Amino acid sequence: MARALEMIMTETKDDRIVYGAVNCVWWDEIANAGSKPGGLPCCPHCGCVLMEMPRSQWDESVKRYEDSGHPNYSEFVVWLKGKCFPSISKAMEEYERV
Numbered sequence: 377m378a379r380a381l382e383m384i385m386t387e388t389k390d391d392r393i394v395y396g397a398v399n400c401v402w403w404d405e406i407a408n409a410g411s412k413p414g415g416l417p418c419c420p421h422c423g424c425v426l427m428e429m430p431r432s433q434w435d436e437s438v439k440r441y442e443d444s445g446h447p448n449y450s451e452f453v454v455w456l457k458g459k460c461f462p463s464i465s466k467a468m469e470e471y472e473r474v
């Protein structure tokens with residue numbers, strides 16, 4: 377019976393967010409990231425190394441940025457998920473086109 381509990385606990389979803397910080401602005405759940413030979417998470421499109429943070433912190437920082445005078449930023453971020461762009465401005469250009 378202790379074993380059942382153990383199973384439930386190990387199945388708890390890993391909800392960390394990973395995002396490109398240098399040459400790419402890709403982001404997604406950590407489960408969707410690629411990985412480098414050494415095990416580091418990377419962008420599955422360009423292989424750029426990623427940073428990670430908890431989901432709650434990610435959502436908070438997106439909201440904070442939107443509240444500081446960037447309306448619709450959270451919509452843009454949702455659109456951006458899973459897309460590989462070399463910079464935010466390039467991604468914004470594409471976003472405004474669609």
Ligand SMILES: [Zn+2]
Nearest residue numbers: 400419422460
């Ligand atoms: Zn990338």
